[in-house]
Structure formats: C-alpha cells, structure tokens
Amino acid sequence: MWLPLAALGLALVPTRERQRSIAARRASITRPAGRGASQGSAECAHRTPAGRCLPEAPCAASMLPIDGLCVPARTEAMDDPSAGLASNAHTDRSGRLVVYEHVPRRPDLPADYDSYLYPTEPWGGQTVSSGYDLGRPDGLQRRGVDLTAIGHGGVDLPQERGAPVRAIALRGQQGDAEVLYIGPMFGNTVVLSHVVREAGATRVYLALHGHLDGFAPSLRKGQSVTPDTPLGFVGDSGAEGIVHLHYEIRLVRPGIDPARIERAGTLVEQTVSVPCDPRNVLPLRTTPIRRGG
Numbered sequence: 001m002w003l004p005l006a007a008l009g010l011a012l013v014p015t016r017e018r019q020r021s022i023a024a025r026r027a028s029i030t031r032p033a034g035r036g037a038s039q040g041s042a043e044c045a046h047r048t049p050a051g052r053c054l055p056e057a058p059c060a061a062s063m064l065p066i067d068g069l070c071v072p073a074r075t076e077a078m079d080d081p082s083a084g085l086a087s088n089a090h091t092d093r094s095g096r097l098v099v100y101e102h103v104p105r106r107p108d109l110p111a112d113y114d115s116y117l118y119p120t121e122p123w124g125g126q127t128v129s130s131g132y133d134l135g136r137p138d139g140l141q142r143r144g145v146d147l148t149a150i151g152h153g154g155v156d157l158p159q160e161r162g163a164p165v166r167a168i169a170l171r172g173q174q175g176d177a178e179v180l181y182i183g184p185m186f187g188n189t190v191v192l193s194h195v196v197r198e199a200g201a202t203r204v205y206l207a208l209h210g211h212l213d214g215f216a217p218s219l220r221k222g223q224s225v226t227p228d229t230p231l232g233f234v235g236d237s238g239a240e241g242i243v244h245l246h247y248e249i250r251l252v253r254p255g256i257d258p259a260r261i262e263r264a265g266t267l268v269e270q271t272v273s274v275p276c277d278p279r280n281v282l283p284l285r286t287t288p289i290r291r292g293g
C-alpha cells in the first residue's frame with residue numbers, strides 16, 4: 001500500500017512547484033511591441049554579427065519572441081559566442097579519431113521528435129526515422145556500410161517521392177529566411193539561412209534540405225522565403241533507394257556572413273558552421289500528428 005501513497009506524494013510536490021513556476025512565468029510574459037514603434041529613426045535597430053540590418057527587435061533583450069509573445073529566456077552566458085557548443089569525437093572512414101564541435105540539445109526542450117514541426121508532413125504518422133546523434137559516444141553514432149556514414153548531423157524525415165518540402169520559420173526567427181544555395185551537396189540540396197534571436201544575441205543558422213527529387217521551379221539564390229514557400233520535392237538523390245528528406249541545422253560561427261561564401265562545400269566546414277541539434281530551433285507543434293494517414 002505504501003507504493004501508491006509514495007507515488008502520489010512524489011506527484012503532488014512537483015505539480016505545486018510547477019504551478020508556481022507557471023504563474024511566475026505568466027506574470028512576466030508580455031506582448032511584443034508593434035513593429036515600427038520608432039520608425040522615425042533611420043538607424044538600424046538590430047544587426048546580425050555580419051552586419052545585416054534586421055527589423056526592430058520586438059522583445060526586450062532578456063526575452064524571446066515565441067508565438068507572438070515575449071517569453072523570459074534562459075540567461076546563462078547566451079551572449080558568449082561559444083555558449084552551447086560542445087566538443088565530441090568520432091572515428092572517420094580511415095579509422096582516425098576526429099574531434100569536432102556541435103550544439104547539443106538544450107535539456108529544457110522536449111526530446112520527443114514528434115513535438116516539433118518540420119519542412120515535410122509526417123508520413124504515416126512518423127516524423128523522424130533517424131535522429132541527430134553527434135552528441136552520442138562514437139560507438140553509438142550511426143554507421144553506414146564500410147563507414148559510409150559517420151554520425152548523423154541532421155534528422156531524416158521519411159516521405160513519399162515528390163512530396164512537397166516547404167520552408168519553416170525557426171523558433172525566435174527574425175525576418176524572412178534567405179536562399180543561400182541550390183544545387184548538389186547531400187544530393188540535390190537547398191540551403192536557407194535563418195537569423196534567430198536568442199536572449200539578446202543574434203545568431204545565424206543554416207538549414208539544409210537534402211536528397212531532393214527536384215527544386216521548386218521558381219526558387220532563386222538570394223530570394224527571401226516566408227514560411228510555407230515551396231523549396232522542392234522529396235526524393236533520394238545522393239541516397240539512392242532511400243526516399244527521405246535530410247534536414248540539418250548548423251550554427252554559423254560569429255562574424256561570418258554565409259552569403260559571402262562562394263563554394264557550397266565551405267558552408268558545412270567546421271570553420272564556418274557547426275552542426276546543431278535541430279530541436280534547439282524547430283518550432284513546437286501545436287496540433288497532434290495524424291496517425292496512419
């Protein structure tokens with residue numbers, strides 16, 4: 001009999017604490033200021049590390065704009081350009097141990113991939129068939145036949161060939177995304193750049209959409225893209241026989257303007273960008289996933 005009572009006690013304490021914490025957070029949530037509140041000023045209110053001018057920041061520096069509200073952000077050392085980065089290592093094709101940097105998932109965000117929105121609809125109720133594993137020990141990272149794959153810096157989204165791939169806005173995104181690259185990389189690939197505001201710091205993320213069957217006909221390099229803009233169609237280019245979208249998020253190192261980088265391969269080098277667990281910036285899903293559809 002003691003077990004259910006103990007379980008009840010354990011369940012009650014965190015619930016009360018959670019309620020207090022929710023009430024405190026609610027009290028500190030504000031509506032973002034309307035855009036153009038100080039339109040008279042010709043000065044740029046907010047610039048990316050590379051100097052690009054952004055629309056006026058809608059929230060105070062310690063708040064994050066999420067779903068139209070200014071929500072208190074975690075404040076620890078987020079202004080530090082290296083904040084959130086971690087080092088890990090894995091064995092490459094030649095058997096060499098390679099040390100790399102990446103951005104692991106923030107522990108306060110849901111681990112369940114089904115909690116997030118993606119550039120394709122879940123297929124048969126499934127969102128992610130293969131997850132981000134660069135934070136795992138070497139031996140637990142994904143391995144291909146003869147080490148053709150070494151770790152997985154993105155998520156694989158299963159879909160039918162030809163299903164549309166559409167742009168999404170990342171959490172905390174400022175302004176529209178921009179088309180950086182259209183061409184071969186992970187098979188046919190579209191790379192977008194997204195400017196994201198995180199607790200007062202502005203960061204640039206790359207979003208790679210790989211293995212496409214083809215590109216949206218109207219898509220052009222340098223184009224601004226709003227959410228839902230068609231980017232291309234799911235396929236298996238560069239991954240013959242495995243139809244899926246490879247979706248990868250990379251954090252651009254401070255001070256680098258990815259739009260100035262000519263060679264596409266350079267975009268994914270560690271000196272320019274590091275892989276990031278996509279759950280750190282993916283928008284949270286507000287509607288349940290339709291199963292079996």
Ligand SMILES: [Zn+2]
Pocket residue numbers: 152154155156245246247
């Ligand atoms: Zn992949």
